[in-house]
Amino acid sequence: MKKEDVLNLIKYHYEDKNREFKDQAITIARDFDRSGESQLAQYIMGLLSQSDRFVPQINDISENLTLIETNTDALPLPTTISNDLKGIINAVNHNIGINKFLFAGSPGTGKTESAKQITRLLGRKLLMVNFSDLVDSKLGQTSKNLNSLFKSINGMPFLNQYVFLFDEIDAIALDRINQNDIREMGRVTSTFLKSLDTLNPEVVMIATTNLFDELDKALVRRFDATINFDRYTDQDLLEVSESILNDYLKQFKGVTRDTRLFKKIMKSNTSKLLPGDLKNLIRTSLAFSDPDDPNDYLKRLLKGIHSGKSLNIEELYKLGFTVREIEVLTGISKSSVSRELSEGKS
Template structure:
């Protein structure tokens, strides 16, 4: 480290130039790391993290690397996907260069949350790249932004302590031939391809996309493995919903836990939503429920699963709901329900 680096750091501090102060601190940490003092470099980077090292308020390139807060909330996944996640953990730990992974699938299937879990299980920080901030109205500037981004990633101090997440990279990774955008966007994708080839081999990278069918085939080949998240059966989704409910019920003491009825409600949907949407539906149903009615969240859940309306008594019965369950969902007494159904008996 040079004396000028320290002087510049002090100058930026007194000028209240937060961006240059941050960049200078990172440069100093990088110098220490390159000279073998990784412990001091880690200490500096730790302090920068505490003061929003990648601040979302900035409008410059560093704005595109955001450190993600990790948590230990349950992430229920179907067995095939879970096995692939375990495989990623193994591949990174084997350290043989299998370290670039593409997560594909519909919105709400758990791609981003799975990346967080991978980082947590590997005891690494997760730095997410928001590609929407890289796209500039001047496409030549977009190419420059990409070049700077990859330079920053490759020179990141203590690189082995991070995972880089390219979340929703569709904006620059669509097929260069078939996309309907201007020809320049194809050049942006080409730049991205070239920069992927220059990526530091120590970088562990995860990318996600909702539009795999339109994904540039050349870019797919840059990844070591493609993980398909569209592998949920209806039974998988029901089990995921149950786990989500049980997690949220810890915060609600005045509701009745009726897993059997809950699962019937989820199964009754014409198309069971993906886990991300299920989480929102369940959370809102509980949050909006009447604290004086322990079954109100189930009624709201039924409405939310059926476009805001509870199906008719006859339709509920045809879908396997008992007279007691119909009473719970509609508020209509069992005797009235039974009469409307004709010769049906009480449960």
């Protein structure tokens, strides 16, 4: 801690400059924390938190950071991706400077949810960057906003208590060569690159992108690891959908639990639905189902997975559904189903 910091603290107190006093106190706490005097740092922050005038809020540090609630529910992921996420947790806990991670993949593959789970498992809080507030139409202002954001992040006390999420960094870091306004995008991306180079080594950063191929390659190289979320096999998606169903069925009583039929429905359409789509489809099928019909959600699920189309008896039979299953899915008796199928063959 510098003598100047103490003098400034006293000065701001007597000049009744509350904001400056608080910022200076946080700076002192941060210096104590970095020098190994964590108890002193916590004592200072504790005093600030006990005062209505000096409660340290995240938005006081930067208006571009929002505290995000982390999940406690299990997140179904393929083993390949799950192992990579475990590796990230190990890397952070080893504390050797591996701290910047890029999650790449299509929308709905679980990138943001995975960031929440990692944060929870690390026992930290998740702060998300608000890009909508960062990007400005004024020439050069976005770069200034970025500089200010990273300065705030690097200067925060107790950085080992947070994970910083840069969700959909495509908003500010697309390939400079492919932009219409090369100069402005170049300035923004270059600012981002320099900010990553000077990032406090205590910061754990997760960035996500839906447009990996469009990102500036120099930016990609700044990350310690890139996790590809586009690695779901058909079997992976089937297992994910079953896990999602079992989780939601806990909230519904009196509905049919027919795992075999559920899997056949999910396999009946070869179009690959990603986890985000599967979650929405299963959730809405259950939510909209008739409480007096235990099979209604299966009927809705079948229709939803075929883009709203109602399949007839012959179509269901060709897809491999049995007479009993067709009865469940259509409400038509087995005898009538058998008769219609026999007539169709004659």
